[in-house]
Amino acid sequence: MRIDIITVLPELLKSPFEASILKRAIDKKLVEIHLHNLRDYSIGNYKQVDDYQFGGGAGMVLMIEPIDKCISKLKAQREYDEVIYMTPDGETLNQGISNEISLKKNIIILCGHYKGVDQRVRDLFITKEISIGDYVLSGGELAAAVFCDSLIRLLPGVLNDETSALTDTFQDNLLAPPVYTRPSNYKGIKVPEILLSGNFPSIEKWREDKALERTTKKRPDLLN
Structure with a gap:
């Protein structure tokens, strides 16, 4: 399984994949995790990835152009089964969703930030929207880490006893x-x-x- 995560804070996502079961899965080549800094696809000399929202209102919005550039580059290299957006107003994550997505081969996870993303990103690119609960975080990075953990532990060979995941709560x-x-x-x-x-x-x-x-x-x- 390959997971590409698009984020404005890649450093926030590194540590969860450097320890415990997740690191072991990566070392055993059961999963690939690739972090993509959205600022590498930014606009202008100021590395801009966000702007004020049309119509006024508090909070910045992630712009469509950097996200489009990043997703388009990834899709030019391989086919993806899902492009998932981590957002508080998405479908609430449950074991059934994790079971379903764990069977996929390649997925992209887009981490929301600030006030969210330009709606056109959701309309054009996103195939699934997921929330980890009815509360708001500063960004989607921690939610993405939670989601990835729930997926990776289900992959064959990750747990020492593969029957363990089958007897988990919610299965x-x-x-x-x-x-x-x-x-x-x-x-x-x-x-x-x-x-x-x-x-x-x-x-x-x-x-x-x-x-x-x-x-x-x-x-x-x-x-x-």
């Missing part, structure tokens, strides 16, 4: 059941006996019941 529209590790008795608080029984069919049934119970209590909306 079946259920929250994950409680989990325990050693010691089995900590200050009188014991691990449920069923988990120590070795009876794996019964353990699986217990986990399913607990997942449904937890979802009913915490996120009943998922059951609809």
Whole structure:
């Protein structure tokens, strides 16, 4: 999988891909991450990528021309399955979206900034708009990092145990059941006996019941 990220702050995005599972995936060549500084496609001597919005109002807007130049250059080199814009008014990210996009080969992610992007960018280039929640960040970089993490961990070979991702919260529209590790008795608080029984069919049934119970209590909306 190849992910090209267009941003005005590439330095903000470097560190998430230099540690842990994401770095291991890159080192194993299971994913390629390419950061593109929008200012490299800027206009004039002042490296301009934003301007005031027509009609007045507070906040700067990312201009269409630098974005067009960057996307057009990338598309001239390969075909892309999706051009995704990270924006607060996009479709709220969920596990189903991550599952779907993780199957793609090449994607572009455009990070919003300031007051957003010229609407013509969204009309002409964007195939999918994604939000990570109903709140506003200073830019789309951190949202892009969250989104990439949710995708990359699903790629075959990234996790040591590939079945782990299949049992994550939200995979079946259920929250994950409680989990325990050693010691089995900590200050009188014991691990449920069923988990120590070795009876794996019964353990699986217990986990399913607990997942449904937890979802009913915490996120009943998922059951609809």
